Amino acid sequence: MNIDALLLCLSSSACATTQISTAFIIGMLLFLVASGLSLIFGVLNVTNFAHGGLYMLGAYFALSTYTVTSNFWAALAVAAVATGLVGIALERLIISRIYGADLLMQLLVCYALTLIMDDAIRFIYGSDYKMMGMPDAFALPPIAIAGGFIPAYYLFMIAASAVAGLLLWFTINRTRFGKIVRALAINPSMVSVLGINTTLLYAIVFGVGSGLAGLAGGLAAPIRTLTPGMGLSFLLDSFIIIVIGGMGSIGGAFVASILIGFIKALGAIGFPLFTDGLMFAIMAVVLILRPQGLFGERSAR
Structure with a gap:
């Protein structure tokens, strides 16, 4: 541990600004992935271990679209929409067959899908690392904030993730569709009795959750190296987030994502060898003291 280096960084406005912005970048990207995962689990009660693969698909969809069109906005839209459509196809063809199955069966099926997606990417793009590069629209000088300098694209990533999260929260909590x-998450049989097509709703929910993962992948593509299997780390972090925040809670996913973002950003300086250990330790404490998560509710199922 190097607490002195961490304190020294926090005492410098330039270093503190850089690390805080990094924390929000990591946290907001994790929030997009985790909120989709939390939505799927909260409504469908499926532990979607293939969610990291969908994040990876979004990044590669963005890369392919940008390579062909040189239009970042088109790449971002394709990443979200195409990944959402892939999610709907997976839900209809495979995931719908394991509703109500035990956890082991869900994990095995979803892990198999992850391996299939990884190998499909490896077959199409190869195993070499890919770089999308910074879009021309964001090839701007860094913006000075509180003595530090933050790339314009980083600020866009934070804002875009926040807007997507707010739209999801508003849709779920303030619209008829959200109700x-x-x-559906509480009593699917009653919803079906009311004449609502629950099959379609399940597909839409899974598609929205998948689209959020794809959007996160599209946002990350300009600043991350793309490689098969790149979604695994995000998947593990996302599971930690929804356990801490509470299964099915969008607000909980946001708070937990920002917490994990700060642990990763500050931990890289203060305790680089124990960053992951601290995340798992916090998760363990939450599971012991509040098994449903900080913002979760005890399941009525």
């Missing part, structure tokens, strides 16, 4: 989805 139906919440009712």
Whole structure:
């Protein structure tokens, strides 16, 4: 541990600004992935271990679209929409067959899908590392904030993730569709009795959750190296987040994502060898003291 280096960084406005912005970048990207995972689990009660693969697909969809069109906005839209459509196809063809199955069966099926997606990417793009590069629209000088300098694209990533999260929260909590989805999570039989097509709703929910993972992948593509299997680390972090925040809680996913973002950003300086250990330790404490998560509710199922 190097607490002195961490304190020295926090005492410098330039270093503190850099690390805080890094924390929000990591946290907001994790929030997009984790909120989709939390939505799927909260409504469908499926532990979607293939979610990291969908994040990877979003990044590669963005890379392919940008390579062909040189249009970053088109790449971002394709990343979200195409990944959402892949998610709907997976839900209809495979995931729908394991509703109500035990956890082991869900994990095995979803892990198999992850391996299939990884090998498909490896077959199409090869195993070499790929770089999308910074879009021309964001090839700007860094923005000076509180003595530090933050690339314009980083600020865009934070803002875009925040807007996507707010739209999801508003849809789930303030719209008629959101009320139906919440009712579906509590009592799907009653929703079906009311004449609502629950099959379609399940597909839409899984597609939205997948689209959020794809959007995160598209946002990360300009600043990350793309490689098969790149979604695994995000998947593990996302599971930690939804355990800490609470299964099915969008607000909980946001708070936990920002917490994990700060642990990673500050831990890289203060305790680089124990960053992951601290995340798992916090998760363990939450599971002991509040098994449903900080913002979760005890399941009525």
